[in-house]
Structure formats: C-alpha cells, structure tokens
Amino acid sequence: MQTITLAHGAGGSKSRQLIEEVFLPRFTNIELLKLSDGAFLPLDSGPHVFTTDTHVIEPIFFSGGDIGKLAVCGTVNDLVVCGARPLWMSCGFILEEGFNISELERIADSMASAADAADVKIVTGDTKVVGPGQADKVYINTSALGQVIAGYQTKILQAADKLIVTGPVGQHGSAVFNDREKLLDNSNLISDCASLDWMLPIIDRFADSIKIMRDPTRGGLAVILNELIVGSSCGVEVIENALPVTAATQSLCELVGFDPFYLPCEGRAVIITAADGAEDLLAALRSCAAGRESAVIGSLLADARNRVSVATTLGGSRILPATAEFMLPRIC
C-alpha cells in the first residue's frame, strides 16, 4: 500500500503526482485544471482570484517572521502573482492542546500587522483544538479572494521573453533551516517573508507586457520555472551570475551543500515579461524599496522540451530538473 511521504509535501514532482493522480481526476473543473496559484472566478463584477494555503512551518517563530506573518503574506502573494489585489481573507487555526495563549497572541498580532500592511481584511475564521501529539503547536490555513487588476491576464510565452526576479532568492529556506539546525550564530540569515502587494501598482502599469508571475516558494526557483514553462514552446536559460543571492545564503549553501535554485522564498516574485519594455519594468521594480534588488536573470528560448538550464559562472551549462526533491519539510 502506498503511503504519504514528506516528499508529497515538498512541492516537487511527488507533490505534482499526488495532485495529478488523487485530486485532479476527482475534482475536475476548468478553474482547477489551470493549476495556478489561485483559481480565476468569473464574477459579474469582473475576474477575481480565490486561493488557499495551509501553513505548518517549524519553528513557528523564525528569523524574519513567524507563522502568522507567513500565513498572511503567503496567501497575499498567491493573489498578487495572479495579478489580483487582495480584498478578503479567512483564517482557520488548528491548535494543539497546551499551546501557550501568549504565543497565539503574538501570532495574531503578526497576522493583523501583515493584513493591515497589505490592505486585506481578515473577515471570517475558525478554530479547532486537537490533543497533544495530534498537531505541532499551531497550523494556520488562510484563504483569500482578490480582484484581478483591470487588463491583466496571462499571455503566451515566447522565445526572447525576459525573466525577472524581484530580489535575492533562497533567504526563507536558508534562514529557517539555520534556525532549526542552529548552524550559524549571529548570521545574516533572515527570511525574505514579506507581502508582494507593493507590486500591484507596477502590475497595473505593465499589465500589457507582463506575461506570467509566480512566487517561488516550495521547490524554489528551479521547480517554479519548470512549472511555468510546461505547455509552452519554450525553455528558460538563467544566467547564474545574474541571480541575486545574499552572501549569507551563499555561505550556508556552501556549508551544507544546498543549491540556491531550490531554496524557497516567501517574499519574491518571478516575472516573465515581453522583452520589449523589460528594462522599464525592471526600473519600476527597482524604484521600490522592496524591489531594489530586482534583476533580469535570464530569458526564454525556443525549446519544445521545456528545459530549465543555467549558464554557469564557469561558462558551462546545467539543467535544473523539476524532479529534484529538496527535502525541507515544514518550510511553509
């Protein structure tokens, strides 16, 4: 009998397999089949996006955030990368018996701050309590509804389209891993956990040239790029030395053998945009404090096999498979 493994929750090929073999055959509808970060709802008042995410991160308080901030920002970001302005959010808590209410209060404070900052309202909620050993402290589901920015829609990818990332990658994965394993003291490993709502005016302005966006969470940039180009006629070539990575993340990767391409982010977006206008979009992103380290990191090329490759600093090329299972359980 097949059983669930941690890889089924890692965001890579096993997660995909679970979705394709268990859920898709049963929950068939066109909204779900798009397998986007959210579902597009054709409301009379214009297209909206509906999204859900359950947060089980460990530890619940980490460098740069906590499970409350993550729960709000993670779901806000799923809406933003669908081109939608977050409006309303629900939260569902699972609490372990014995959990400190003072910690729950800190988490609720973080959620309130993050929701205020992103201008989303937490309008409905639910709380369940389970016994000791039936959860690990607290899990939080957030679901949300947003309205798609007028004129924005995903577009067909083409060779020469540009690939932009809005800041250094892998900070969330490296910070949480370091908090857990206590490898480096006083490090600069701080999660990038943050809301991407600052991008909304830019998405509005560049709605005609932005083709698709995603936030590279579980599986990191490598897995998300593979997902983005499936079904297109393109591959992606990333220029390794164009990729923004902090020195702290780079050090940790060298220490433990991680590949920053597979490390999750929680406050970055990947944007594929028409080549024409890419420089203006980059300038607009960099003019915002939260996007000042945005960079064009590569481009699309004609490739029916949809490969994601890296032009390495040393002049070589390597493929980034979607199948790599980078095992950081409970990272979000």
Added chain:
Amino acid sequence: MQTITLAHGAGGSKSRQLIEEVFLPRFTNIELLKLSDGAFLPLDSGPHVFTTDTHVIEPIFFSGGDIGKLAVCGTVNDLVVCGARPLWMSCGFILEEGFNISELERIADSMASAADAADVKIVTGDTKVVGPGQADKVYINTSALGQVIAGYQTKILQAADKLIVTGPVGQHGSAVFNDREKLLDNSNLISDCASLDWMLPIIDRFADSIKIMRDPTRGGLAVILNELIVGSSCGVEVIENALPVTAATQSLCELVGFDPFYLPCEGRAVIITAADGAEDLLAALRSCAAGRESAVIGSLLADARNRVSVATTLGGSRILPATAEFMLPRIC
C-alpha cells in the same frame, strides 16, 4: 501562563472567549464583528458570503460519512444558513507522513460526490505533509464563496417568531461518539452529515419571512440558540416534546447521560421565522425528502435577558446555558 485546552475548540463559552480576547481585538472590521457563520462581502455583483472551516474529526470514517463528506457539507451548510448559494470551494489538506494514499483517495471521492451533489466547484487547493505525531492522519480546511439569494437578509427578532429545526437533532454527535467508544453494536446511530443545499429554493421562496438561520454544529442546538438571540430583546422557549430526536440518539443519551440539546448536528438547520407564514414554510420543508422531519419546536418571547428555556415534557421549565461545555473533542 494560560494554555489552550480542548474546551477552546468545543464551540461554547471558552471558544467564544478565545475569539473575543485574542482574535477580535486584532482583526477588527465590520464583516468579522458580525461573527456569523460566514462574512458578507459587498461585491459589485451583489452580496456574497465567504466562509472557512477546518475539519479534524476522529475517526475519519464514521457511520454516515467521512472527513471528506463532512468537509464539503460543513462549509456548504455555513453558506446556506447565511442565505447563500455555494459557488466555489478551496481545500487545504494536512497529511501525516505514513497516511495511506488509498484512504486519501476514498476521502477525495467523498469530497467530489458531496461537491457535485451540492453543485459547488472545488477550484483551488493546497497539500502539506507533516511528520508522524504532528497530525492525526488527515485534517482538511475548506473555504468557500457563495452568492446571497436575492432579497434574503437577516431580520430583527421579535416575540412570537417561530423556531423550526429541519430534522432530528444530535445524530452526528451520538453516531461519532458511538463509533469512537464502540458502546452499541449494530445501532441505528448514523450521522446526519449532509448538505443543506436542498433548502435553497425554499429560502428563495420564503426570503421575506425567514429571519435568521444557523446550523447547530459544535455545542448543538443549545449553544446556537443562545448565540442567535444575543443582542435581541427576546428569549427562546423550546417545547421539549416537539423536538425531533431519533430513538437511537435518545437511547445513547440515556445510556451515557448526554443531553440531546448539546449534541452536534452536521445536516440540520435551525430557522427563526416570522409567525405569519411559519406553517407554510414548515410545509415546504416537509415536502422535501431531506426535510420531511422538520418541526416547529418553539417560539421567541420577550426577554431582555436572552434566556433559552425548555418547557419540559413533565410540565417544568429548565434553562439551557451557553456556558455548558459539552466535551466531544474533534467532532467536526
């Protein structure tokens, strides 16, 4: 330091306290402050309702249903009792490492059947995996959006309003308790777990006379009635021998000392309606197979103290407090 107890998840006064002391002061907005089963969203295309519920029931397969059916029906019912037609649903799974995929498939089958039956689409989802002992098999969050039936809104409660319940109460609580404790073999204790979407045409027809509806889940009829009349100028008097209770539920209650007023339902609605037209509404409910055991079980009376009382079969009267903590953890 205060810690979370099972009572915080039981739906009674401790749950209320957690919401009022931890969440409401932080997530302040008019939609949330209504503390309804869902939040009313003022979309341009008309009022919608947004709701969320996390399901942690144990056992995951029970007489009359499973966690998948419950997760869909529970959230559908929260929309229906807000007067909304369910449209779109999200699902977020937390899976324990080692959980059987064949059981997950059975659960997904149940979700698909229940969603089809209630004409709601599961359009987006999320799956997380945690280690052994960090969850108990599977937990499911469902959130959903529905459109309010034109013309329906909650109304001010008045003395002489009638109280209707759409079928026998307490079947879910008694069936799951019996499955767990294995008290009675071959009993007729079967959960009432079902969707209330059959009520939608009736809500449409009686939109002018229905004042408010709720589904009596955690805390049962007693806790829900107390919640419904808070803030009104009324009390509720329930006629004990008008209350539909199956012989099987009654037997279990007598065996273990449960009070059917506090046993959760998962397929019943409580309706407060204007006295004028109550008989027509009752007839309409009884004309549906799912509502054929509907009954008028009492009425409202002027009472500034908002008491819920029962006129007992023996001619006495007893108060049903909201403070009673009926401890059936993980019942939904």
